[in-house]
Amino acid sequence: MGNSVAALAAATPTGRDRYVDLLRVASLGTVVLGHWLMAAVTPQGMGNLLAVVPALQPLTWLLQVMPVFFLVGGFSHALSYRSLARRHPDRSVYAAFLRARLRRLLRPTLVFVLVWTAAAGALQLAGGGGGLTGAALRMITQPLWFIGIYLAMVALTPPLLRLHERHGWGAFAALAAAAAAVDLLRFAAGVPYVEFLNFAFVWLAVHQLGFLRADGRLTRPGLLAGLGLAGAVLLVAFGPYPLSMVGMPGEKVSNMAPPTLALLAHGIWLTGAVQLLARPAAGLLRRPRVWRGVVAANGIAMTGFLWHLTAMLGVYAAQLGLGLALPEPASAAWWAQVPPRLLAALALTGVLVAVFRRYETPGLPRSGPATGPAPATGPATATGPARATGTGSGSGSGAGSAPRAALGAALCLFGVLGLSMTGLGGLFEGRTAVLVAVPVTAPVAIGMVLSGWLLVERWAGSGTVRLRG
Structure with a gap:
């Protein structure tokens, strides 16, 4: 890997x-x-430190940085799709774009799901799956919600990019207004299930900010950060929104699930904040050693994310297995265990990454780094540095494959979101969770993911394409 x-x-x-x-x-x-x-x-179960110590909840305004990842996604998707479209102006490139984008995301995710499904099934067939183990099986898939949302962003990039190119900031404003309307219907009118629409409106609005960044249109980051922060503070102080920007157990309203207008304001201020740090960071990243570290981390980032909860649970299981005490959360003894526990989780994550990273990077491109998006120092042009290589040939590049690719992406999206909600506990008991008003079980969700993967990977076409970014 080093070379x-x-x-x-x-x-x-x-x-x-x-x-x-x-x-x-x-x-x-x-x-x-x-x-x-x-x-x-x-030993009795799993909780959340923020619920034990509510005074720590303001820290979520710094630690809830998923909006930054979706901002980067919008930037990357804009450059990659434009690059591919420039290379093949005479054909539909939607299926090729979708397949190339989803491949690196879905391959490690499917491996994670299948490994954990087999483990959960074996545990439950052996009579386990209750108590702390059951709680772990229900929790282990929760971070997959982020992958489901990201799949939607990839699938919707072409139409939303066209809206951006036509309306610019107006497209972002329309999504933000839609998010505000959803919250108004939810909290003021009590319309049932309408809140689920903000899984799309809030996160796609943040994704749209990535398009604006790709075109060099985030020119006043200080103003953006100030407006976003002021908006978030006012919404939390005077609206029905909780202080925490992450979900809390037992809360009636969450800023995360479904996302709220307050979380969108949080994403806006984070966007401005990271833009303010761009210039000093650029100097640091010109150092070869620092840049090599970033390149290496990008190559394993998704694998590390998928398996980090497994590592954490492994550390706690080792403590219990060795007869070591699990102190009361937030006690002095608990805080004393935090540094060694984090180091142990990091080490175990490294082991899991070494085992499973091959599914994230099954092969290296023959030219240039593929660890992130190509540069955009201003508006994208046909001669810009974003490039795609590959033939784009075969039925995978044809217009007829686009509906199959879109259907495959939708199945993956709803399957991954469903699995994030059901968990893997009660696999043989028909345990359900409500996904946008529809009950779904873990086996059904897994079947949707596998079917969607086959549509995107196999039946949406055989063309090959390599995207840079």
């Missing part, structure tokens, strides 16, 4: 926006650290 990373880093184009690669790694890393810190595990 490959060194080669990728050395081949980096001089104009590449390295900061975007850093944001991708840093956002996922912050989420992982937050999950490790917030887990409040006792």
Whole structure:
């Protein structure tokens, strides 16, 4: 891996926006650290440190950085799709774009799901799956919601990019207004199930900010950060929104599930904040050693994210198995265990990444780094540095394959979201969760993911395409 990373880093184009690669790694890393810190595990069950110590909830305004990842996604998707469309102006490239984008995301996710499904099934057939083990099986798939939302962003990139190119900030404003309307219907009119629409409106609005960044239109980041922060503070202070920007057990209203207008305001201020840090970060990233670290981390980031909760649960299981006490969360003894527990979780995550990283990066491209989006220092042009290579040939590039690719993406989206809600406990008991007003079980959700993968990977066409970014 070392030589490959060194080669990728050395081949980096001089104009590449390295900061975007850093944001991708840093956002996922912050989420992982937050999950490790917030887990409040006792022999009786699992809780959330933020519920035990509510005074820590303001920290979520710094640790809830998923909006940054979706911002980077919008930036990357805009450049990649435009690059592919420029190379093949005479054909539909939707299926090729979707297949290339989803491949790296779905391959490690499917491996994670299948491994954990087999383990959960074996445990439950052996009579286990209750108590703390059952809680772990229900919780282990929760982070998959992020992958489901990201799948939707990929699938909707072409039409939303066209709206962006026609209306610019107006397209973002329309999505933000739709998110506000949903919350108004939810809280003022009590319309049932309408809140689920904000899984689309809120996150796609943040994704749209990535399009604006790709075109160099986030020109006043200080103003953006100030407006977003002021909006979030006012909404939390005077609206029906909780202080925490992450979900809390037992709360009647969550800013996360479904996302709210307050979370969108939070995403806006984070967008401005990270833009303000772009210039100092650029100097740091020109150092070869720092850049090699970012390249290496990007190559394993998704695998690390998928398996980080497994590592955390493994550490707690080892404590219990060795007869070591699990102190009361937030006690002095609990805080004393935090540093060694984090180091142990990091080490175990490293082992899991070493085992499963091959599914995230099954093969290295023959030219140039593929760890992140190509640069955009201003409006994208036909001669810009974003490039796609590959033939794009075969039925996978034809217009007829686009509906199959879209259907496959939709099945993957709803399957992954359903699995994030059901967990893997009660596999043989028909345990259900409500996904947009429809009850779904874990086996059904897994079947949807596998069917969607086959549609995208096999039946949406055999063309090959390589996207840079």
